[in-house]
Amino acid sequence: xxxxxxxxxxxxxxxxxxxxxxxxxxxxxxxxxxxxxxxxxxxxxxxxxxxxxxxxxxxxxxxxxxxxxxxxxxxxxxxxxxxxxxxxxxxxxxxxxxxxxxxxxxxxxxxxxxxxxxxxxxxxxxxxxxxxxxxxxxxxxxxxxxxxxxxxxxxxxxxxxxxxxxxxxxxxxxxxxxxxxxxxxxxxxxxxxxxxxxxxxxxxxxxxxxxxxxxxxxxxxxxxxxxxxxxxxxxxxxxxxxxxxxxxxxxxxxxxxxxxxxxxxxxxxxxxxxxxxxxxxxxxxxxxxxxxxxxxxxxxxxxxxxxxxxxxxxxxxxxxxxxxxxxxxxxxxxxxxxxxxxxxxxxxxxxxxxxxxxxxxxxxxxxxxxxxxxxxxxxxxxxxxxxxxxxxxxxxxxxxxxxxxxxxxxxxx
Amino acid sequence: xxxxxxxxxxxxxxxxxxxxxxxxxxxxxxxxxxxxxxxxxxxxxxxxxxxxxxxxxxxxxxxxxxxxxxxxxxxxxxxxxxxxxxxxxxxxxxxxxxxxxxxxxxxxxxxxxxxxxxxxxxxxxxxxxxxxxxxxxxxxxxxxxxxxxxxxxxxxxxxxxxxxxxxxxxxxxxxxxxxxxxxxxxxxxxxxxxxxxxxxxxxxxxxxxxxxxxxxxxxxxxxxxxxxxxxxxxxxxxxxxxxxxxxxxxxxxxxxxxxxxxxxxxxxxxxxxxxxxxxxxxxxxxxxxxxxxxxxxxxxxxxxxxxxxxxxxxxxxxxxxxxxxxxxxxxxxxxxxxxxxxxxxxxxxxxxxxxxxxxxxxxxxxxxxxxxxxxxxxxxxxxxxxxxxxxxxxxxxxxxxxxxxxxxxxxxx
Numbered sequence: 001x002x003x004x005x006x007x008x009x010x011x012x013x014x015x016x017x018x019x020x021x022x023x024x025x026x027x028x029x030x031x032x033x034x035x036x037x038x039x040x041x042x043x044x045x046x047x048x049x050x051x052x053x054x055x056x057x058x059x060x061x062x063x064x065x066x067x068x069x070x071x072x073x074x075x076x077x078x079x080x081x082x083x084x085x086x087x088x089x090x091x092x093x094x095x096x097x098x099x100x101x102x103x104x105x106x107x108x109x110x111x112x113x114x115x116x117x118x119x120x121x122x123x124x125x126x127x128x129x130x131x132x133x134x135x136x137x138x139x140x141x142x143x144x145x146x147x148x149x150x151x152x153x154x155x156x157x158x159x160x161x162x163x164x165x166x167x168x169x170x171x172x173x174x175x176x177x178x179x180x181x182x183x184x185x186x187x188x189x190x191x192x193x194x195x196x197x198x199x200x201x202x203x204x205x206x207x208x209x210x211x212x213x214x215x216x217x218x219x220x221x222x223x224x225x226x227x228x229x230x231x232x233x234x235x236x237x238x239x240x241x242x243x244x245x246x247x248x249x250x251x252x253x254x255x256x257x258x259x260x261x262x263x264x265x266x267x268x269x270x271x272x273x274x275x276x277x278x279x280x281x282x283x284x285x286x287x288x289x290x291x292x293x294x295x296x297x298x299x300x301x302x303x304x305x306x307x308x309x310x311x312x313x314x315x316x317x318x319x320x321x322x323x324x325x326x327x328x329x330x331x332x333x334x335x336x337x338x339x340x341x342x343x344x345x346x347x348x349x350x351x352x353x354x355x356x357x358x359x360x361x362x363x364x365x366x367x368x369x370x371x372x373x374x375x376x377x378x379x380x381x382x383x384x385x386x387x388x389x390x391x392x393x394x395x396x397x398x399x400x401x402x403x404x405x406x407x408x409x410x411x412x413x
Numbered sequence: 414x415x416x417x418x419x420x421x422x423x424x425x426x427x428x429x430x431x432x433x434x435x436x437x438x439x440x441x442x443x444x445x446x447x448x449x450x451x452x453x454x455x456x457x458x459x460x461x462x463x464x465x466x467x468x469x470x471x472x473x474x475x476x477x478x479x480x481x482x483x484x485x486x487x488x489x490x491x492x493x494x495x496x497x498x499x500x501x502x503x504x505x506x507x508x509x510x511x512x513x514x515x516x517x518x519x520x521x522x523x524x525x526x527x528x529x530x531x532x533x534x535x536x537x538x539x540x541x542x543x544x545x546x547x548x549x550x551x552x553x554x555x556x557x558x559x560x561x562x563x564x565x566x567x568x569x570x571x572x573x574x575x576x577x578x579x580x581x582x583x584x585x586x587x588x589x590x591x592x593x594x595x596x597x598x599x600x601x602x603x604x605x606x607x608x609x610x611x612x613x614x615x616x617x618x619x620x621x622x623x624x625x626x627x628x629x630x631x632x633x634x635x636x637x638x639x640x641x642x643x644x645x646x647x648x649x650x651x652x653x654x655x656x657x658x659x660x661x662x663x664x665x666x667x668x669x670x671x672x673x674x675x676x677x678x679x680x681x682x683x684x685x686x687x688x689x690x691x692x693x694x695x696x697x698x699x700x701x702x703x704x705x706x707x708x709x710x711x712x713x714x715x716x717x718x719x720x721x722x723x724x725x726x727x728x729x730x731x732x733x734x735x736x737x738x739x740x741x742x743x744x745x746x747x748x749x750x751x752x753x754x755x756x757x758x759x760x761x762x763x764x765x766x767x768x769x770x771x772x773x774x775x776x777x778x779x780x781x782x783x784x785x786x787x788x789x790x791x792x793x794x795x796x797x798x799x800x801x802x803x804x805x806x807x808x809x810x811x812x813x814x815x816x817x818x819x820x821x822x823x824x825x826x
Contacts, residue, residue, distance in 0.1 A: 013449045015439030016625060018431060022454075026428030036426045037461060041435075041452035048450060212429060277718075283704035284697025287718045291696035292806060294772065302724030304717065305690075305700045311715030311758065345724065359707065393705060 001034045001172050004060040006052055008068035008077050009151060010043040021066050021156050025149075028160060030210075031180055031223050032168055034062060044074040050084055057144050062168075067151030069134035071111040077148060078137075082121045085141050089119040092126050095135045102133070124148075127163035131155045138167055145171065179232045180223045183243060184258055185250040186405050190218045196247045200239065207239050216398045219256070252408050260404035261289050267411045268299040273348040273377070275407075276303040278316045278341040280328065281355040281370050283307055286400045303350075304341055316340030327363040329354055334373035335381045342375040350375040351403050357392045368395050372403050374410060382410060414447045414585050417473040419465055421481035421490050422564060423456040434479050434569050438562075441573060443623075444593060444636050445581055447475060457487040463497055470557050475581075480564030482547035484524040490561060491550075495534045498554050502532040505539050508548045515546070537561075540576035544568045551580055558584065592645045593636045596656060597671055598663040599818050603631045609660045613652065620652050629811045632669070665821050673817035674702050680824045681712040686761040686790070688820075689716040691729045691754040693741065694768040694783050696720055699813045716763075717754055729753030740776040742767055747786035748794045755788040763788040764816050770805045781808050785816050787823060795823060 005022050012019055019041065026036050037060065042052045049068075056063045068077030082089050095118035103110040117134040120126055124146075127136030132155040139146040147164055149156050169178055185193060190213040194201060197220070201209050207224035220243065224235040244251060253263045268275060277286050284305045290296050304315045309328055312318040318336040326332040334352045342350035355370020356362040368389040374382040384406055388398045418435050425432055432454065439449050450473065455465045462481075469476045481490030495502050508531035516523040530547040533539055537559075540549030545568045552559040560577055562569050582591050598606060603626040607614060610633070614622050620637035633656065637648040657664060666676045681688060690699050697718045703709050717728045722741055725731040731749040739745040747765045755763035768783020769775040781802040787795040797819055801811045 012436070013439055013452060014443050015436035015441075015449075018433050018436050020431050023425070023428035023431050026426055028428075030427050036428075037456065037458075038465075039426060039454035043450065045450075052451070279697070279701075282701065284692070284700035284716075284718060287697035287720075288692075288695065288701060288809070291720065291770075291809075294805065297720060301721035302718045302728060303697075304728075305697060305715045307700075307704065307710060308714035314758070315715060315717075345727070357704075392707065396701065396704075 001062055002060045003029055003034045003036050003062040003064060004056040005029075005036060005039045005064045005066065006049075006056060007039070007041045007066050007151070008044065008049060009041075010045075010074070012041045012067070013043045021149075021151060021153055024153065024157060025064055025066065025160065028165060029062075029064075029168075031221065032165070032172055032178065034168065034172060044068060044076060046076055046080050049076065049080045053081060053084055057146075060144060062145045062147065062171075064147045064149065066149045066156060069117060069136075069148070069150045071114040071117050071133075073113060075113070075116065078116065078119060078121065081139075081146060081148065085121065085139070085146075087122045089116075090122050091115070092118055092120045092135055094128070095126075095133065099133050125167065127159050129155055130158055130162075136163065138164065176225050176227065177229050177232045178223065178225045179229075179236060180221055181236050181240065182254060182256050182258075183220045183222070183240065183251060184217060184253045184255070184260075185220065185247065186217045186252055186260060186401055188218060188247065188250040189213070193218050193220070193247060193250070197243060200242055200246070207235055209239070209243075216394065216401055217260075218250075252405060259292075260401055260408065261293050264404045264407050265290060265293040265296050265299060267408065268349075269295065271411070274299050274301065275349040275351065276300070276341050276345045276347045277350065277403075278304045278306050278312070278337040278352045280306050280312065280337070280353055281357055282353040282396050282399050282403075285396050286351065286353060286403055289400050289404075301345065301347075303345065306337065312337060316344060329356060329363050329365050329369065329371060331371055331373075331383050331385065334371035334383055335375075338373035338375035338381055348377045349407070351407065353399050353403060355386075355395075355399060357395050359392065367392075370395070370399050370402075372399070372406050374403075374406050376410070382406065414475055415473045416442055416447045416449050416475035416477060417469040418442075418449060418452045418477045418479065419462075419469060420452070420454045420479050420564070421457065421462060422454075423458075423487070425454045425480070426456045434562075434564060434566055437566065437570060438477055438479065438573065440625075441578060442475075442477075442581075444634065445578070445585055445591065447581065447585060457481060457489060459489055459493050462489065462493045466494060466497055470559075473557060475558045475560065475584075477560045477562065479562045479569060482530060482549075482561070482563045484527040484530050484546075486526060488526070488529065491529065491532060491534065494552075494559060494561065498534065498552070498559075500535045502529075503535050504528065505531055505533045505548055507541070508539075508546065512546050538580065540572050542568055543571055543575075549576065551577065589638050589640065590642050590645045591636065591638045592642075592649060593634055594649045594653065595667060595669050595671075596633045596635070596653065596664060597630060597666045597668070597673075598633065598660060599630045599665055599673060599814055601631060601660065601663040602626070606631050606633070606660060606663070610656060613655055613659070620648055622652070622656075629807065629814055630673075631663075665818065672705075673814055673821065674706050677817045677820050678703060678706040678709050678712060680821065681762075682708065684824070687712050687714065688762040688764065689713070689754050689758045689760045690763065690816075691717045691719050691725070691750040691765045693719050693725065693750070693766055694770055695766045695809050695812050695816075698809050699764065699766060699816055702813050702817075714758065714760075716758065719750065725750060729757060742769060742776050742778050742782065742784060744784055744786075744796050744798065747784035747796055748788075751786035751788035751794055761790045762820070764820065766812050766816060768799075768808075768812060770808050772805065780805075783808070783812050783815075785812070785819050787816075787819050789823070795819065 124137035124139035226232045306312040317340040337352035352373040358367025537550040537552035550561045639645040719725040730753040750765035765786040771780025
């Protein structure tokens with residue numbers, strides 16, 4: 001099936017917002033085996049929108065429209081499409097009700113065109129909006145399928161995944177079961193992971209494997225299809241085993257919404273272990289990253305930012321002699337920072353970060369070089385040194401993730 | 414002048430990357446008074462690319478192509494356009510030389526199609542690439558102007574601003590001087606700033622004013638034009654004065670690349686003042702944000718993450734009685750945290766953050782409520798309470814920026 005995505009909105013043409021909805025849709029269509037050949041953006045102008053939809057309908061089997069479903073005069077996606085397919089707009093009772101109730105309860109004045117959000121093109125399937133008021137639609141005409149979605153990612157994404165995706169799967173794969181699994185990796189770049197999995201990726205048919213570069217990490221999406229649920233699950237399991245065999249040392253978790261900090265906080269919670277940190281290079285970024293996870297307070301009560309040599313001595317008792325002999329960017333200082341922090345707050349674990357953010361080198365170490373120390377409950381300290389090269393902020397992000405991976409690896413034994 | 418932007422690359426159609434280059438170009442074209450009516454994305458396919466360029470050339474006076482200038486077989490933007498305008502590709506000596514030298518010096522094998530990066534369409538103006546190898550071009554035919562730019566933002570942005578923008582300004586405004594000034598605001602949303610500046614924005618002609626929402630802040634771009642440099646500068650100055658009169662309390666600095674942390678670190682450096690922090694709500698994010706600024710170590714040596722009540726007592730000596738009487742989210746605790754941190758590290762200033770990240774409420778305060786304390790060199794402590802509502806991470810970001818703004822405001826007297 002060939003598809004085309006049309007984004008509607010003058011704000012997009014002015015460059016005022018970055019369009020993340022189109023790549024989201026494109027990625028999900030690719031997973032369904034639907035080929036996107038064109039994407040277009042058009043302003044809130046009925047003539048130009050009509051021309052763009054007409055062309056798309058001529059050359060594609062699925063036309064996805066996103067944006068222009070709101071309650072203002074400029075929101076004309078549904079009215080334009082309705083005119084083009086020569087069908088009336090009709091109210092969708094549930095959404096209409098939701099809109100009326102909201103304005104009544106909040107006592108806000110109802111915008112003149114608010115009803116538009118609850119209307120659908122006659123004969124279309126309603127796609128409910130769990131976040132906002134504008135309903136989506138899936139409309140099949142003789143010429144093609146039209147999928148109409150709201151523009152804001154927060155409304156579009158759940159609607160696509162819960163309402164649109166299963167229906168598109170039915171349209172494209174009669175009776176087929178399609179399942180995806182996302183695996184997450186840290187410590188390896190996207191090209192290197194592809195090389196590493198070359199034997200699986202080359203000549204892939206079912207499952208398919210696709211890698212995606214994220215900020216300093218990589219995800220792998222394995223997608224399998226078949227006529228039977230159990231067989232599809234088995235295919236995914238087998239491929240996962242092969243992937244782990246080839247690149248298991250970089251793997252840390254599953255899922256698009258996951259992160260190293262979520263995995264680590266969960267591991268600590270399960271084991272009832274507490275942690276603190278002494279951060280030089282990362283200057284608090286590890287601790288704020290931990291606190292991003294709701295419930296982190298169960299395992300984390302606070303810690304230290306020891307940016308200068310003096311604060312390393314004063315706050316976590318790094319001996320001045322250690323710094324004098326080995327330098328601030330050294331295994332010895334990393335060890336002293338971790339054990340000092342652990343002692344100060346009497347935690348089970350403590351992690352330290354010391355290194356060179358750049359742009360200049362420090363103590364003979366190039367920018368991007370750092371040491372990690374992880375003080376363990378039994379008194380041992382694990383250390384790891386890393387040479388990374390990138391911008392100042394990327395080095396910090398990479399260091400925080402390296403620290404989280406060190407903790408993850410410790411729990412894997 | 415009417416323009417159209419075409420992004421080239423199958424990776425865009427697969428949704429593997431988010432296209433930030435198109436909004437960048439669109440925004441800059443809008444500032445030049447060039448109207449973008451359509452944007453299109455097309456894969457690495459010569460037929461589909463040809464059709465898309467032909468249509469754009471028929472309906473627009475400027476066709477901007479971005480992407481597909483690299484050294485692989487899939488990079489076919491220049492060859493496709495050359496065929497379409499019926500002109501040969503010719504080597505551009507300087508770029509060719511740069512490419513040859515690089516591969517010779519690094520001893521890497523030169524990709525088969527590397528030369529393509531240094532070629533231009535005969536008769537086109539060369540736009541040098543200061544970051545990579547692929548040169549851009551500006552080509553004027555009888556039908557329209559073609560601007561061809563690399564896809565990666567790091568290469569595209571400097572090429573656009575330094576090479577393309579002045580030439581486009583010449584094409585659109587004969588002999589006109591165009592100057593922009595960017596002002597930055599915190600503590601006010603984009604719609605509220607627009608309301609506040611309504612008298613200036615309504616009926617604007619010269620200068621024009623445009624607001625842009627950033628993460629928890631807003632920028633305002635004032636663009637003036639005229640036949641004379643001094644007159645244009647005067648126009649900008651006068652408008653800035655009017656803006657400051659209406660919204661000065663939210664203003665903190667100039668420029669697209671600026672940030673609150675840069676402004677604050679600079680203010681502290683100029684005054685030779687040191688700072689530390691005790692962070693509960695923000696859990697280290699303020700300190701890592703400060704350290705984002707190169708040279709922050711001159712004014713910041715470290716500090717405290719006091720996430721739990723116990724660490725507030727242990728690390729910065731908040732009296733247990735203060736917490737018991739007033740709660741952790743209170744003016745009194747914020748004051749004790751700031752003065753405690755200041756005393757511990759003997760700094761000139763110390764700032765504290767305590768509040769409710771959410772999603773749940775705390776001590777009867779709703780999510781998004783927080784207190785800031787700023788201990789001053791003379792022993793006084795400034796405090797500020799804020800009620801913000803958004804997601805957990807956005808609350809933290811807003812709190813860090815509120816803290817920076819509190820420091821900025823202190824220096825403004």
